[in-house]
Amino acid sequence: MGTYFYRLRQKTREIGLANLVKAGASGLVNRALRLIYRFDPWHVSGTFHSRPYKAKVVDMINARKPDCVVEIGTGLGDLIGRVSSAKTFGFDLDPAVLKAARWLLPRTSVLAPGNFQEPDGIIATLKQHNVRQIDCLVLVNWIHMIDFDTIERSIEMIDRACPIRSILMDSIKAGADGYRFHHSEIEMKTLGRIVQTRDGDETRTLVMIERGP
Numbered sequence: 001m002g003t004y005f006y007r008l009r010q011k012t013r014e015i016g017l018a019n020l021v022k023a024g025a026s027g028l029v030n031r032a033l034r035l036i037y038r039f040d041p042w043h044v045s046g047t048f049h050s051r052p053y054k055a056k057v058v059d060m061i062n063a064r065k066p067d068c069v070v071e072i073g074t075g076l077g078d079l080i081g082r083v084s085s086a087k088t089f090g091f092d093l094d095p096a097v098l099k100a101a102r103w104l105l106p107r108t109s110v111l112a113p114g115n116f117q118e119p120d121g122i123i124a125t126l127k128q129h130n131v132r133q134i135d136c137l138v139l140v141n142w143i144h145m146i147d148f149d150t151i152e153r154s155i156e157m158i159d160r161a162c163p164i165r166s167i168l169m170d171s172i173k174a175g176a177d178g179y180r181f182h183h184s185e186i187e188m189k190t191l192g193r194i195v196q197t198r199d200g201d202e203t204r205t206l207v208m209i210e211r212g213p
């Protein structure tokens with residue numbers, strides 16, 4: 001019990017009381033959706049208001065006034081659901097979490113299963129919706145599981161079909177344990193020009209990369 005209150009106090013210090021209340025409310029909604037769809041428990045507690053990096057990601061994307069945003073690894077759609085863009089696409093490996101996300105996002109957001117490592121399905125869906133250009137490709141809070149050669153290869157495949165203007169991804173800070181890959185800025189520079197970096201949270205830095213001609 002003592003540990004519970006200690007953690008609650010720490011979290012209130014980190015995100016503030018208002019966000020704690022909002023996080024509690026979305027946690028309840030996500031818990032109910034999980035009872036139906038049985039998706040990964042991470043999504044229950046990793047809500048928009050409990051994870052400060054999410055609002056920063058949304059701000060970084062919206063500042064670019066994009067027309068088309070594609071997020072791979074979208075989960076419950078906390079990020080694309082808050083992006084002010086005419087066209088939003090959310091892809092995820094897990095069809096169960098997408099079924100739950102469908103309740104939370106506007107109908108205009110396209111949600112479809114897709115695997116970043118084998119992006120043919122993602123490309124087919126984008127073509128089906130006549131996407132000619134991706135203004136921002138978002139790869140956040142899972143890309144640390146993928147080696148950089150694979151990241152480069154999948155991005156090239158998507159880019160050949162639908163040119164990508166910018167990529168927003170996270171790099172894991174040195175010293176953060178338990179992550180398979182950290183992805184340095186040196187590696188990210190192979191994808192394009194780094195135009196913005198922002199502290200996401202204690203674990204991650206958010207990096208915006210612009211792709212040139």
Ligand SMILES: C[S@@+](CC[C@H](N)C(=O)[O-])C[C@H]1O[C@@H](n2cnc3c(N)ncnc32)[C@H](O)[C@@H]1O
Pocket residue numbers: 042054072073074075076077078079091092093094097114115116117140141142
């Ligand atoms: C921790 S959640 C993050 C969700 C969202 N990006 C956010 O930050 O709110 C990671 C999501 O990425 C998905 N994922 C992991 N590997 C993937 C892959 N290779 N292709 C597509 N989605 C993937 C998982 O199924 C999970 O829903």
